[in-house]
Amino acid sequence: xGRLDGKVAIVxxxxxxxxxxxxxxxxxxxxxxxxxxxxxxxxxxxADELGDSAAFFRHDVSQEEEWDAAVAFATERFGPPxxxxxxxxxxxGAPIAQHSLEDFERLVAVNQVGVFLGTKAVIAPMTAAGGxxxxxxxxxxxxxxxxxLIGYAATKYAVTGMTxxxxxxxxxxxxxxxxxxxxxxxxxxxxxxxxxxxAGMLKGTPLxxxxxxxxxxxxxxxxxxxxxxxxxxxxxxxxGGVTV
Ligand SMILES: NC(=O)c1ccc[n+]([C@@H]2O[C@H](COP(=O)([O-])OP(=O)(O)OC[C@H]3O[C@@H](n4cnc5c(N)ncnc54)[C@H](O)[C@@H]3O)[C@@H](O)[C@H]2O)c1
Numbered sequence: 001x002g003r004l005d006g007k008v009a010i011v012x013x014x015x016x017x018x019x020x021x022x023x024x025x026x027x028x029x030x031x032x033x034x035x036x037x038x039x040x041x042x043x044x045x046x047a048d049e050l051g052d053s054a055a056f057f058r059h060d061v062s063q064e065e066e067w068d069a070a071v072a073f074a075t076e077r078f079g080p081p082x083x084x085x086x087x088x089x090x091x092x093g094a095p096i097a098q099h100s101l102e103d104f105e106r107l108v109a110v111n112q113v114g115v116f117l118g119t120k121a122v123i124a125p126m127t128a129a130g131g132x133x134x135x136x137x138x139x140x141x142x143x144x145x146x147x148x149l150i151g152y153a154a155t156k157y158a159v160t161g162m163t164x165x166x167x168x169x170x171x172x173x174x175x176x177x178x179x180x181x182x183x184x185x186x187x188x189x190x191x192x193x194x195x196x197x198x199a200g201m202l203k204g205t206p207l208x209x210x211x212x213x214x215x216x217x218x219x220x221x222x223x224x225x226x227x228x229x230x231x232x233x234x235x236x237x238x239x240g241g242v243t244v
Contacts, residue, residue, distance in 0.1 A: 002030020003225045008078045010034045012061050013088030015043035017187030021213035022220050027053035032078035061088045061114030067121035080125035082132040083224045086115040091192045093148040104151040111155035131174030135223045136163045138179040167233030176232035178223045183239025185211040206241030
């Protein structure tokens with residue numbers, strides 16, 4: 001028996017990195033998974049590999065009408081979504097004085113507006129299904145200061161706040177909302193860091209190594225599953241001990 005048997009999940013940014021690990025693990029645990037991403041080549045290939053358990057939907061999380069289409073696609077293909085992992089994200093780092101407004105607004109559109117729209121979009125289907133679980137991928141940068149990440153941190157603190165507000169408001173519909181706060185995880189996103197930034201972050205990591213995408217996915221699996229049935233509004237660091 002799978003830990004997500006009977007669940008229909010949408011994983012945004014599911015084509016690679018942590019999202020890909022979540023898609024693979026959720027499908028292996030019995031969920032039907034919509035792989036949502038702007039990267040159609042990778043997303044389609046992943047869904048094809050997983051066969052009947054997964055379907056790809058090209059989806060820009062910053063666009064409201066595309067959320068309606070994504071939920072309709074999931075519902076038609078597998079049934080109303082009962083799990084949403086708001087994982088899609090982009091990174092950008094710069095000293096404040098050099099951080100352009102354009103980059104700031106790009107971060108807000110994907111990392112912040114995307115989570116807001118996703119949360120809105122699944123309330124009706126999850127309520128109709130008797131409940132659901134929303135897992136927001138924030139960051140360590142959504143819990144404490146990180147040098148040169150003012151724009152990224154603004155959006156990740158926003159995700160922390162939206163997680164708390166949504167948990168409070170949606171509990172009456174039996175919709176649980178929790179956030180994961182990864183530390184340094186070995187994904188293509190780290191390509192936007194300078195080697196010095198990555199080395200500095202590793203120095204502050206008690207376990208002295210990066211996390212693997214599957215180490216985040218396993219926590220997302222727990223929060224998505226009924227095993228976490230009394231857990232909502234939690235901000236869970238998965239960061240090799242940085243938070244201590
Ligand atoms: N890698 C890390 O060290 C780290 C640390 C903390 C938090 N995070 C967060 O984890 C999440 C996953 O990141 P990752 O490390 O797997 O990075 P990644 O770059 O490998 O994956 C991000 C995915 O999001 C997709 N995406 C980007 N913009 C999108 C949009 N507008 N609509 C839909 N999809 C979009 C990308 O195509 C990509 O597939 C992000 O929210 C990121 O901020 C990452």
